Amino acid sequence: MTVQEIKKAVDEGKTVCWATPAYRVIKDSIGQYLIVCLLNNNCIGLTWRDGVTLNGEQQEFFTI
Known part of the structure; x- marks a missing residue:
């Protein structure tokens, strides 16, 4: 995912993870x-x- 895709997903209330579900983007x-x-x-x-x-x-x- 690109920076823009990650930010958009977070803004839409989606759960975005990095490498493992233990790391979440907020x-x-x-x-x-x-x-x-x-x-x-x-x-x-x-x-x-x-x-x-x-x-x-x-x-x-x-x-x-």
Whole structure:
């Protein structure tokens, strides 16, 4: 999935995962897209600071 596809899916209320269902993409209360680990609540940004480069490979993102 591309950055745009991921953001659109999250905005539509779909569950987007990265690599495993334990890592979910969310949009927080201030509009940031984050990857959250459900096992320990750690999170990272969906992208690097450039807003374009994903923290992960496109093919590793999927919806459930």
